[in-house]
Amino acid sequence: MSEKWTTANIPDQRGRVAVVTGANTGLGYETAKALAERGASVVLAVRNVEKGRQAAARMTGDVTVQALDLTSLDAIGAASAELRDRFDRIDLLINNAGVMYTPKQTTRDGFEMQFGTNHLGHFALTGLLLDRMLPVPGSRVVTVSSAGHRIRAAIHFDDLQWERSYNRVAAYGQSKLANLMFTYELQRRLAAHGTTAAMAAHPGVSSTELVRYTPAALRLPLTWLARTTQTAAMGALPTLRAATDPAALGGQYYGPGGRLEVKGHPRLVTSSPASYEVAVQQRLWSVSEALTGVTFPVAGSAVMK
Structure with missing residues (x-):
């Protein structure tokens, strides 16, 4: 595999349907744009439809817009139903949208905003669309995480919604x-089906709008760091590689190949030891199903309560 993987390495995507959340700006925009340029039928799943239309107008290829508000389970259900009506098959689901370091607030369903949007919203969306993917050989679910999953990060089952206290950095770490x-x-759960794979990616430090909620003490250095490292187009490459590289395998995690994974061309990377704790993964899955009311059409092993 090339160490300098770029959009030029993306195989022909004609005949494939790709749904990209948060695709009107930043990493999502660059991801959707690259897939459309390689021939995919791309759906920009966005909260602000007008901004989505403006983004679509700047892209080349078959690009449409779908209203999607990840802060509302009702809205996620409605968007999923519309996508299921529009498409008999979905080849790529890119769970890209997210919020970072928001002040304490909740989604419409009462979930802490970062956990509710970044994790629970995408969990529900994936579960509701997965039966459009399972019959499609080579289909992939790619979820965008962050190096922030290493910072003060744990799954706080005793206070998932941060009702007793709130730290925006730790809450972001939990969501990622x-x-x-x-x-x-x-x-x-997908392995037994042999058709659909799940991967993850992170963009390193990229210049995007996510920094708008960064605490004041961190905003200037992070903004400076982002602008001196890499563009959103470079930050989107790990996601694109996970989504399209024929050599990529389910369960893999891609990030920038440079020092400390801050920037560089995408390569296979390793997430934190905590992320591989199977019992916690299974418990989180069970809790997520209970919170969202979404049950996936794929069975798992015995879940630890």
Whole structure:
């Protein structure tokens, strides 16, 4: 495999349907744009439909827009139903949208905003669309995590919604750790089907709008660091490689290949030891199903309560 993997390495995507969440700006925009340029029929699944249409107008190829609000289970259900009506098959689901370091607030269903959007919203969306993917050989679910999954990160089962106290950095870390645990447990459940695979990716430090909620003490250095490392287009490459590289395997995690995974061309990387704890993955899955009311059409092993 080339150490300088770029969009030029993306195979022909004609005939494939790709749904990309949060695709009107930043990493999602660059991911969707690259897939469309290689021939995929791309759906920009976004909260702001008008901004989605403006983004679609700047892309080349078959690009459409789907309203999707990941902060509402009702909205996720409605969007999933519309996508299921539109498409008999989905080849790629890119769970890219997210929020970072938000002030304490909740989704419409009462979930802590970062955990509810980044993890539970994508968990529900994936579960509701998965039967459109299972019959499709080579279909993939790619969930975007972050190096933040290593920072003050744990799954706080005793206070998942941060009702007793709130730390925006730790809450973000929990949501991004959950993204990885979801990926690994999903892949375990998908393995028996042999058609669909689950992967994860992270963008390193990229210049995107995510920094808008960064605490004041971190905002300037992080913004400077992002602007001096790599663009959103470079940050999207790990996601694109996980989604399209024929050599990529289910359960793998891709990130920048440079020092400390801050920047560089995408390569296979390793997530934190905590992310591989199977019992915690299974417990998180069980809790996520209970919170969202979404049950996946793939069976798992015995789940630890």
